[in-house]
Amino acid sequence: MDANRFPPGSARRRVAGAGVAAGVAAAMLLAAPLAWARPPLRDAPVAWEAADRGDIPQPEPRAPSLVRDGFEESVVRPGGRFFNPVRLARHIGGIFGTEIAHSAPDINDLDEALNSTWFTNRIGLYPLSPEQVARGPITADGPDRSERWRITRAKTQGVTPGFNVKDARGDTYVIKFDHPCCPGGPSAAGVITGRLLHAAGYNVPEDFVVTFRREEVGVGDGVTFTDRRGVKRPMTDADLDSLLAGVTAEPDGSYRAIASRYLSGKPVGPFDWKGRRRDDPFDRVKHENRRELRGLRMICAWLGHFDMKQHNTLDMWVEDGSRRYVKHYLIDFASTLGMGAAGPFPMANMEYGFDLSAMVGRLFSLGVHEDEWRRLERPPGLAEVGYFDVEHFQPMEWKPLQPNAAFANLTERDGYWAAKIVSAFTDAQLEAAVAEGKFRDPEASRYIARMLAARRDKLARYWFDRVAPLDFFSWQRGTLRFHDLGAERGIYRGTVTRYRVRTAACDADRGVAAWTDWSEASEPRFDLGGAALSPPGEGASPSDRPFLAVEASVNRGGGWQGPIRAYISRAHGTIVAVDR
Amino acid sequence: MASVLYSGAAGAETPARPDSGQSYWGVLPAMSDTVAVPLADRPKAIWERAILVPYRVATFPIALASRGIGSTVGYLDHHSVPEKVGRLLGPRRGPFGLLLDFRFGGLSGLGGGLTAEHTRFLAEGNTLRVRASTSTNEDHRLGVAARFRRPRGAYWEFGAGFRRRPNVRYFGIGPDTREEDESFVHQEVSWLGGAVRRPFGESHLELNLDYTGVATGAPGVSHQPATEELFAADLPAGYGRHSFGVSAGGQWRHESPNLANRPGRGGIQRLRATYFEATDRDDVRFWTFRGEWQQFFTLWRPQRVLALRGVGSWIEDVGGDPIPAARLNTNDDPDLLRGYDDFRFRDRGLAILTAEYRWPIWAHERPMASGIDAYLLTDAGQVFGDAAELGWNHMTLSYGGGLRVESGHGFVLRIEYARSEEASVLRFRADQVFQFVKSGLLHGREPIPAR
Known part of the structure; x- marks a missing residue:
């Protein structure tokens, strides 16, 4: 040898x-x-805005290949994550409390997402009325009907036909029809989901359900049409007739569609779920690390928004006063709420389009195991509703059509943040948003609203069981208050709840002096007295330890959960940070 | 005048924003640059860098390769190549179309071919097919065929073809031939024929008349030993000569409806009788009788399918001279013994029983759409010279498994691995043992032996 x-x-x-x-x-x-390494505490106002609206020249439009994106997101990137030794170490470290990824950088000291070109805090932080949720991003009441719409572009390929129209105001709308399989379903789902995503905080287009008659639409000048043989030629009225012939008309002869208003600004392509936009100097956080994109996984799970490929996102170079910057949108929500742009299919939301682990599992099970999605059934008698239920909904088992890096990086804190937003929707708000979908069958509206509420509760329960939902701490004249979102939002109905807190002087690095004894109460309100900000003991002087650490726990009968730690400025009596 | 259905929230106040003041956290500052903070990714920990740097270096070639594949995919997509190929291979919109043939493994080696099709040849409903394929082991094949629609669902088929294989194997005749007696011959087959088919409900009757020729000789230098060396004292009948002749036959075929793609029930039954008479100087005359039965059963769940196939073929010699070995029954497409390479056994009789258990492992969005099925297979079979040789002591057994890729409109790609006591064979083919579509002249049927 x-x-x-x-x-x-x-x-x-x-x-x-x-x-x-x-x-x-x-x-x-x-x-x-x-x-658990956290930035040092600062006795300063909590930040709420990200400085990402700087003036930049127009970025180069991105036009990623749909096929390549599918290949990368379904095969290459999941493979990279699977074999990544750091992720492996973090998985193993999960035994010791390590998260699968670093905490998101675009959050403030209160663990809230910053307002940015990606996200605006709405229902998560502010009480909205049902009308506000229903109105969503709408600034006008849909396409102007005072004159005929002029078609400016026709979409003859793809799953469903459609076209772009310009109305009398000069606004352009994308008109997309429902698949013949399920008239009313995709358009309703598209509008409802748009409203809910907007209320959650995301940037979305103004979508409307519209009906129109043939005579209300005309072909504009210079519009081209690709016929069945793939030949491009000027579009004629006959082409419009043939296009509409493939659409299921309403009983009165009109056509129902979703009208999506063109976004303001110039489109510069979709955003990638991984990495940064190199030609935007203010896009400084890798997308897979952004709180709102990680947490979006849970919001999409709630909504059954499985078609989350990057081509259903859009970056717009917008003008805002003297500044022009990139604003990031989510678009096209027809494949949500159990529906699909090409009709509902049970595998959606349950399995990736190319799910290697599921395939290997099925291969070695020799067909003995039956996939859960094969047993799904649509609600009987509701043609506008797809596969959307609560029995088979498991938040962390939910899968979009393609995995992506941001969703894969979801941490417990991200999940809790998303659950906090989802649980903020009241039944009345959900019903108001669902009404915007204009289901033809009122029972379909009631069913979707009921399922949204039930899935909301299931998702919230999942995360609130893992991260104590004690939030929105405040300190006022010696009284500590916080919200128990689990109790307030009816997630733990029928349980007897107890709360306890303890305090300690704390330095900027979160080092504490001696903790006080626990105080218990049946309400999340503790009158600790003004002296609580000046705890006695060695090393507890305000100069050594300028903060007061407060640990809060909740017990719903199964033991103490948490604790959640809030930090109060001893000098100003303000909440400066929250650790979960 | 139709209306915009959106109306419910018109006039409502605009949604609250951070600058509106009161939030669950109390009063928040108004949006302004003074309270905005620049963002940056959190730096990686030292231990992460320590692990990642060598990992990145070690996996650089893989990363480069995947990037290269991604770029290629992106380039092809950018130039609409997948769309164009899909249009060619997918459900046809116009009269022209292309079909791909692909194979890997077995005696052909790596090979592929293309079939061009015109479905309005001379008139509506007529089809013309031109087919060509080749392989790394010089398995060349060329064929042309046309099908003309006739009244009452009947049609005529005419076809001609040629196939040249430099490495056809010969082990001797009979079920007891030895593995170590492997030898090779060069074989060329040509045919010209016509057929008339007429449906009767789910059944078809077919009458055919073919003129066929087969020639065998020394193999290429890379395929040794030659049969003429190993079997110098007992050369197979017809070796080194051309055998020409006319065959006429009839076939009854019954096929259950909805057997395309992934059949879960139903079956196919065929009975065929063919008479061959040589047109050269030899007195070679024989009948070929063949029966085939295929049946599909759905087991305990949808798409868990047991597929069974039984084939029996017998050549009854009625001439004065021996039947050329090349015209005898052998294990070749579609009568495979999948744990053996093609042409392992030869004789007048052939009996094969095949079973496949199939189950789905992937479907593109919908259960019956394009997808991948896995299957376990077993083939039991033998050749025989008389009925007394039929029995367990001569029976060969193959077993294995594979994957079937279904396009959703009839295109099947399979990769399978099978073992027997003699060999292990990996096959990658664009056809299948069940529902073998190449049994008609239009699809390039090779009428030697008569199948």
Whole structure:
């Protein structure tokens, strides 16, 4: 045998193996404390805005390949994540409390997402009326009907036909028809989901359900049409007739569609779920690390929004006063609420389009195992509703058509943040949003609203069981108050709830002096007295420890959950940070 | 005048924003640049860098390769290549179309071909097909055929073709031939024929008349040993010569409806009798009788399918001279013994029983759409020279498994691996043992032996 080669089991190989094992073990040990490393406390106003609206020249429009994107998101990137040793170490470190990814950088000290070109805090922070939720992003009342719409562009390929029209005001709308399988369903789902995503905080287009008659639409000048043979030629009225012939007309002969108003600004292509936009110097956080994109996974799970490929996002270069910057939108919500742009199918929301782990599982199960999605059924008698129920909804089991890096990076804090937003929707708000979908069958409206509420509660319960939903702390003249979102939002009905808190002087690095004893109460309100800001004890002077740490726990009969730690400025009596 | 259905929230106040003041956290500052904070990704921890740097270096070639594949996919997509190919191979809109043939493994090696089709040839409903394929082992094939629609669902078919294979194997005749007696011959087959088919409900009757020729000789230098060396003292009948002749036959075929793609029930039954008479100087005359039965059963769940196939074929010699070996029954498409390479056994009789258990492992969005099925297979079969040779002691057994890729409109790609006591065979084919569509002249049927 060649002495220079390493035979199996040689000393060198054993040493190398031991080195790898030691490295992984060290990583695990290091990962645990690092997971909890937080920025130092500051006695300063909490930030709410991200400085990402700087004036920039128009970025180069992105036009990623749909096929390549599918290949990368379904095969390459999941493979990269699977074999990534840091993720592996973090998975193992999960035993010690390590998260799968770093905490999102675009959050403030209260663990809230910053307002940015991606996200605006709405229902998560502000009480909205049902009317506000229903109105969503709408600034006008839909396409102007005083004159005929002029078609400016026809879409003859793809799942469903459609066209762009310009109305009398000069606004352009994308008109998309429902698939013949299920008239009313995709358009209703598109509008409802748009309203809910807007209330959640995302940027979405103004979508409307419209009906129109053939005579209300005409073909504009210079519009081209691609016929069945793939030949492009000027569009004629006959082409419009043939296009509408493929659409299921309403009983009165009119046509129902979803009208999506062109976004203001110039489109510069979709955003990628991974990395940054290099030609936007203010896009400084990798997208897979953004709180609102990670948390979107849970919001999409709630809405059954499975078609989350990057082509259903759009970056717009917008003008805002003297500044022009990139604003990030989510678009096209027809494939939501159990519906699909090409009709509902049970596998949606349950499995990736190309789900290697599911395939391997099925391969080795020899067909004995039956997939849950094969047992799904649509609600009987509701033609406008697809596969949308609560029995088969498991928030963390939900899968979009393609996995993506941001969703894969969801941490418990991100999940809780999303659950907080979802749970903020009241039944009345959901019913108001669903009414905007204009289902033809009122029972379909009631069913969707009921399922949204039930899925909301299930999702909230999932996360509130893992992260104590004690939130929105305040300190006023010696009284500590906080909200128990689980109790307030009816997630834990029928349980007896107890709360307890304790306090300690704390330095900027979160080092505490002696904790007080726990105080218990049946309400999330503790009158600790003004002296609580000046706890006695060695090293507890305001100069050494300028903050007061408050730990709060909740017990719903199954033991104390939490604690959640809030920090109060001893000088100003303001909440400066919250740790979960 | 139709109306915009949106109306419910018209006139409502605009949604609250952070600058509106009161939030669950109390009064928040108005939106302004003074309270905006610049963002940046959190730096990676030292331990993460320590692990990631060598990992990135080690996996750089993989990353490069996947990027290259991604770029290629992107380039092709940018130039609409998948769309154009899909239009060619997918459900046809115009009269022209292309079909892909692909194979890997077995005696052909890596090979592929193309079939061009015109479905309005001379008149509506007529089809013309021109087919060509080749492989790394010089398995060349060329064929042309036309089908003309006739009244009452009947049609006429005419076809001609040629196939040249430099590495057809010969082990001797009979079920007891030895593995170590593997030898090779060069074989060329040509045919010209016509058929008339007429449906009777779910059944078809077919009458055919073919003129066929087969020639065998020394194999290429890369395929040794040659049969003429190993079997110098007992050369197979017809070796080194051309055998020409006319065959006439009839076939009854019954096929259940809805057997395309992934059949879950129903079956196919065929009975065929063919008479061959040589047109050269030899007195070669024989009958070929063949029966085939295929049946599909859905088991305990949808798409868990047991597919069974039984084939029996017998050549009854009625001439004065021996039947050329190339015209005898053998294990070749579609009568495969999948744990053996093609042409392992030869004789006048052939009996094969095949079972496949199939189950779905992937479907593109909808259960019956394009997808992948897995299957376990077992083939039991043998050749025989007389009925006394039929029995367990001569029976060969193959077993294995594979994956079937279904396009949703009839195109099937399969990759399978099968073992027997002699060999392990990996096959990658664009056809299938069940529902073998190439049994008609239009699809390039090779009438030697008569199948």
